[in-house]
Amino acid sequence: MSVDLSQFIPTFLEESFEGLALMESRLLSLEVDDNESIHSIFRAAHSIKGGAGTFGFENVTEFTHLVETLLDEMRDGRRVIASADVELLLDSVDCIRLLIESARDQSDYDEAKVAQTSEALTKTLSQGASASDVESSPAPGGEVEQKAAQWQISFIPSHHLVKTGNDPLLLFNALADLGPLEISAQASELPSLLDMDPQELYLSWRLLLTSAASEDEIREVFEWVEDECQLELVQLEPEREIKQDKGNSNSQAEEATSGAEIAAEKPAGPVTAPCSDKSPEKKPEKSQVKNKQDAGSIRVGVDKVDNLINLVGELVITQSMLSELGNDFELSKLERLTSGLEQLLQNTKELQESVMRIRMLPISFAFNRFPRLVHDLSKKTGKAIELVIHGEQTELDKTVMEQIGDPLVHLVRNAVDHGIEPADVRLAKGKPEQGMIKLDAYHLGGNIVIEINDDGGGINKQAVLDKAIDKGLVEAGSNLSESQIFDLIFEPGFSTAKELSDISGRGVGMDVVKKNIQSLGGRIQVESAQDKGSTFRVNLPLTLAILDGQLVRVGSETYVIPLIAIVESLQAKGELINRVSGDMLLYRLREDNVPVLPIYQLFSLPADTTEVENSLLVVVEADGQKVGLMVDDLLAQQQVVIKSLKDNYQQVDGISGATILGDGSVAMILDIPGMIQLAMKSAQKNQAQHYSANVLAGETV
Amino acid sequence: MNIQELTEDVPRVGDNDIESIDFITSGEQYLTFILEQEQYAVDILCVEEIRSWEPPTKIPNSPEYVKGVINMRGIIVPILDLRLKFNIGQPSYTEVTVVIVLTLESEQHSRTIGFVVDAVSDVLNADESDIKKAPAFGGCVPQHYVEGLVNVGDNVVTLLNVQSLQALEPHQLN
Numbered sequence: 001m002s003v004d005l006s007q008f009i010p011t012f013l014e015e016s017f018e019g020l021a022l023m024e025s026r027l028l029s030l031e032v033d034d035n036e037s038i039h040s041i042f043r044a045a046h047s048i049k050g051g052a053g054t055f056g057f058e059n060v061t062e063f064t065h066l067v068e069t070l071l072d073e074m075r076d077g078r079r080v081i082a083s084a085d086v087e088l089l090l091d092s093v094d095c096i097r098l099l100i101e102s103a104r105d106q107s108d109y110d111e112a113k114v115a116q117t118s119e120a121l122t123k124t125l126s127q128g129a130s131a132s133d134v135e136s137s138p139a140p141g142g143e144v145e146q147k148a149a150q151w152q153i154s155f156i157p158s159h160h161l162v163k164t165g166n167d168p169l170l171l172f173n174a175l176a177d178l179g180p181l182e183i184s185a186q187a188s189e190l191p192s193l194l195d196m197d198p199q200e201l202y203l204s205w206r207l208l209l210t211s212a213a214s215e216d217e218i219r220e221v222f223e224w225v226e227d228e229c230q231l232e233l234v235q236l237e238p239e240r241e242i243k244q245d246k247g248n249s250n251s252q253a254e255e256a257t258s259g260a261e262i263a264a265e266k267p268a269g270p271v272t273a274p275c276s277d278k279s280p281e282k283k284p285e286k287s288q289v290k291n292k293q294d295a296g297s298i299r300v301g302v303d304k305v306d307n308l309i310n311l312v313g314e315l316v317i318t319q320s321m322l323s324e325l326g327n328d329f330e331l332s333k334l335e336r337l338t339s340g341l342e343q344l345l346q347n348t349k350e351l352q353e354s355v356m357r358i359r360m361l362p363i364s365f366a367f368n369r370f371p372r373l374v375h376d377l378s379k380k381t382g383k384a385i386e387l388v389i390h391g392e393q394t395e396l397d398k399t400v401m402e403q404i405g406d407p408l409v410h411l412v413r414n415a416v417d418h419g420i421e422p423a424d425v426r427l428a429k430g431k432p433e434q435g436m437i438k439l440d441a442y443h444l445g446g447n448i449v450i451e452i453n454d455d456g457g458g459i460n461k462q463a464v465l466d467k468a469i470d471k472g473l474v475e476a477g478s479n480l481s482e483s484q485i486f487d488l489i490f491e492p493g494f495s496t497a498k499e500l501s502d503i504s505g506r507g508v509g510m511d512v513v514k515k516n517i518q519s520l521g522g523r524i525q526v527e528s529a530q531d532k533g534s535t536f537r538v539n540l541p542l543t544l545a546i547l548d549g550q551l552v553r554v555g556s557e558t559y560v561i562p563l564i565a566i567v568e569s570l571q572a573k574g575e576l577i578n579r580v581s582g583d584m585l586l587y588r589l590r591e592d593n594v595p596v597l598p599i600y601q602l603f604s605l606p607a608d609t610t611e612v613e614n615s616l617l618v619v620v621e622a623d624g625q626k627v628g629l630m631v632d633d634l635l636a637q638q639q640v641v642i643k644s645l646k647d648n649y650q651q652v653d654g655i656s657g658a659t660i661l662g663d664g665s666v667a668m669i670l671d672i673p674g675m676i677q678l679a680m681k682s683a684q685k686n687q688a689q690h691y692s693a694n695v696l697a698g699e700t701v
Numbered sequence: 702m703n704i705q706e707l708t709e710d711v712p713r714v715g716d717n718d719i720e721s722i723d724f725i726t727s728g729e730q731y732l733t734f735i736l737e738q739e740q741y742a743v744d745i746l747c748v749e750e751i752r753s754w755e756p757p758t759k760i761p762n763s764p765e766y767v768k769g770v771i772n773m774r775g776i777i778v779p780i781l782d783l784r785l786k787f788n789i790g791q792p793s794y795t796e797v798t799v800v801i802v803l804t805l806e807s808e809q810h811s812r813t814i815g816f817v818v819d820a821v822s823d824v825l826n827a828d829e830s831d832i833k834k835a836p837a838f839g840g841c842v843p844q845h846y847v848e849g850l851v852n853v854g855d856n857v858v859t860l861l862n863v864q865s866l867q868a869l870e871p872h873q874l875n
């Protein structure tokens with residue numbers, strides 16, 4: 001009987017990346033007396049090693065074995081945890097990740113780095129154990145010196161144990177490595193020769209092990225057959241105290257001594273939930289994060305799936321009710337029909353929401369890389385920095401999450417590099433030596449706001465302005481508001497850093513950050529106060545699939561304007577319209593002069609109204625530029641599901657997608673920044689009105 | 702619009718009863734259709750469905766032969782007019798105008814596009830050896846759209862290359 005192991009590889013990879021993320025985050029928050037963390041780091045490393053061995057990723061096994069050995073020494077208290085070791089382990093996590101990624105993609109990896117780290121590990125291992133042995137360093141967590149104890153193990157395998165490829169003999173060999181072992185087999189269940197299935201296992205064993213090994217270590221031997229057996233462990237001569245710091249795993253073990261323990265850990269399927277019936281030690285791993293690259297699957301809480309199933313159930317009931325009504329319909333049943341349809345509407349709405357929620361992940365998936373990033377950066381820059389994260393449970397669409405990661409990394413890097421001052425400067429300013437970066441995520445209306453706040457030097461307004469004048473972005477002597485000045489840092493090629501550093505300024509500027517955020521339909525704002533720090537506020541839609549839209553009519557066509565872009569809608573008054581430079585129409589909106597964009601002209605459509613006087617203007621804003629879109633009629637406001645035009649057709653200037661309206665017809669969704677650019681392009685085409693192009697383009701020229 | 706009438710008027714593949722079509726013949730099967738009295742054909746495996754004309758939603762600033770997009774069971778499908786694309790006469794759109802929806806699977810993704818034609822006529826079986834190279838003598842249909850010619854009785858059917866039909870010219874600003 002052969003099993004195709006390769007089908008489990010994706011699961012292994014996913015779990016390994018989770019394990020690595022767990023190791024990383026635990027390592028970063030590791031304190032000296034933190035046995036719980038060391039244990040979970042060890043467990044993560046151990047299961048990666050085990051899995052890698054099963055699937056034949058030998059370099060992973062080999063490397064992880066070194067890591068495991070080091071962790072084992074820490075776990076047993078044979079090694080005091082030094083910060084150098086933590087750094088080394090962090091590097092090792094990187095290496096394991098590299099190795100696993102290369103195994104997944106069948107690509108090359110940075111062999112030099114792996115070799116270097118593995119050398120460092122070997123070196124540490126060879127020095128460490130002797131340098132700090134048991135006597136000289138009391139074990140953390142009040143562990144007592146280990147003496148040999150006698151363990152009675154009752155091992156009752158299930159009948160099909162051998163079919164899963166496990167051999168009790170190998171287990172016993174492994175146990176014998178721990179100490180002298182006596183084995184007695186019990187054949188009471190052995191059936192008569194006629195009834196016996198040669199592929200089944202009818203024996204059970206009673207083992208007597210004398211070993212200094214801890215209960216965990218003994219259980220570890222049985223790790224792969226946990227699900228396939230009943231295992232009892234009784235310590236016969238409790239010569240040493242049971243470790244007090246074992247926490248959950250220990251209490252669990254104590255329970256197990258009174259009765260047969262059924263393994264609580266089940267293999268994780270593609271759908272796993274942080275639900276409470278899992279063994280407690282597994283819990284921290286559940287909230288951990290999956291690597292960004294394996295975008296193919298999504299882990300969803302079982303509660304979300306349950307909810308979905310319930311809703312589908314209700315939908316089916318409503319459907320059958322409606323179809324029964326339809327079979328022989330009389331007018332007297334009209335009321336029931338109406339209420340049935342209402343129910344259908346409700347069901348559909350809830351179903352839609354639930355389905356959307358499946359794509360929603362807590363933003364910790366994007367935030368979890370920052371502790372490591374800030375840790376590394378603060379090492380590199382020599383600045384002490386504390387990272388505070390708030391609101392990491394705020395949920396966000398997976399697609400948005402994936403695309404917001406890089407811009408956020410850039411912003412955090414900037415905060416470390418440009419924001420936080422070196423310690424001496426901070427002290428001179430009377431600030432605490434340690435800088436602080438705050439990440440915060442929260443919901444605001446139908447949007448999510450992510451704030452990156454630092455308590456550093458703030459943006460030097462004058463420097464920004466000088467630079468902008470220098471680059472010809474702004475004319476000398478022009479009077480800009482604070483926010484206008486701060487917006488200048490999003491201009492291409494704009495950097496106030498005096499010299500390019502290793503951390504930021506590697507060609508990717510704030511303009512790219514802004515562009516990425518805008519491509520997600522979001523906005524970014526800056527607030528800054530000299531010597532107090534800066535806040536970058538990113539405003540994003542919750543999802544890319546649904547949008548709140550204002551339906552408008554132009555001629556016979558219906559368009560959707562994203563509500564987020566709309567400033568206001570108004571009836572144009574003739575006296576507020578100014579015709580400048582021949583053809584350019586400006587509408588005086590209080591103090592602003594808003595260029596009027598006739599949609600019918602831009603899209604070459606027939607329209608009802610072609611004169612701005614008395615027409616309807618929808619004032620929208622993009623890139624800090626307001627324009628008034630001329631429409632014939634304002635229709636309803638509604639949520640629309642965004643469908644791609646690109647899938648079957650192609651990108652269309654000024655259109656971000658299409659949607660299907662209630663009557664089944666298709667409506668185009670306007671891409672406001674795209675439309676402004678389109679208008680600018682066509683204005684530039686009519687170069688005769690050079691000035692009008694300048695007005696539209698505003699300061700971005 | 703009376704659906705009943707409509708379905709009677711639209712020539713369908715299914716109008717031929719099962720016995721008259723030899724499904725077991727060798728070679729590929731092609732769906733033939735009529736454009737301005739001429740017969741054309743496309744690989745039948747690419748045909749997603751045959752629909753009647755419905756006014757699509759316009760795409761701003763698109764070429765004239767792109768009539769717009771329709772909603773096909775939740776998918777946004779662009780509708781192209783083959784007569785306009787090939788420059789063979791002016792179309793008129795009535796309730797009996799036919800749209801052939803073709804799906805072409807490629808490695809990256811599949812693309813679904815509808816093409817407006819005059820009428821669908823028949824299913825054609827053609828061996829590879831039956832397909833003759835089209836002579837390069839002008840004509841309105843650009844050469845790269847033509848896969849070959851097939852003789853059917855006294856008539857000649859132009860086989861169109863679905864791959865190049867699906868290739869869209871980049872969107873141009875007018």
